[in-house]
Amino acid sequence: xxxxxxxxxxxxxxxxxxxxxxxxxxxxxxxxxxxxxxxxxxxxxxxxxxxxxxxxxxxxxxxxxxxxxxxx
Numbered sequence: 542x543x544x545x546x547x548x549x550x551x552x553x554x555x556x557x558x559x560x561x562x563x564x565x566x567x568x569x570x571x572x573x574x575x576x577x578x579x580x581x582x583x584x585x586x587x588x589x590x591x592x593x594x595x596x597x598x599x600x601x602x603x604x605x606x607x608x609x610x611x612x613x
Contacts, residue, residue, distance in 0.1 A: 542572050542609035546602035553599055561590060565603075572609055579610045587611070 547569055554566040564586060571577040579587075587607050594600040 543605050546605035549599055549602040572606060584611045
């Protein structure tokens, strides 16, 4: 996963206090663990977050995270 994508998502998580930001932060932390695997619920959450995201940079970062964690 591109480090710039992680930085964008982490910056979003630090500037927002919501259930979405907390869950995204957990997924980014999971991406640092080489053996970490997301759940089906995580994949569905991330897919919905990508669909609803308006910021093109953050949307691209979320897509990068999605392909890294769930791009089997």
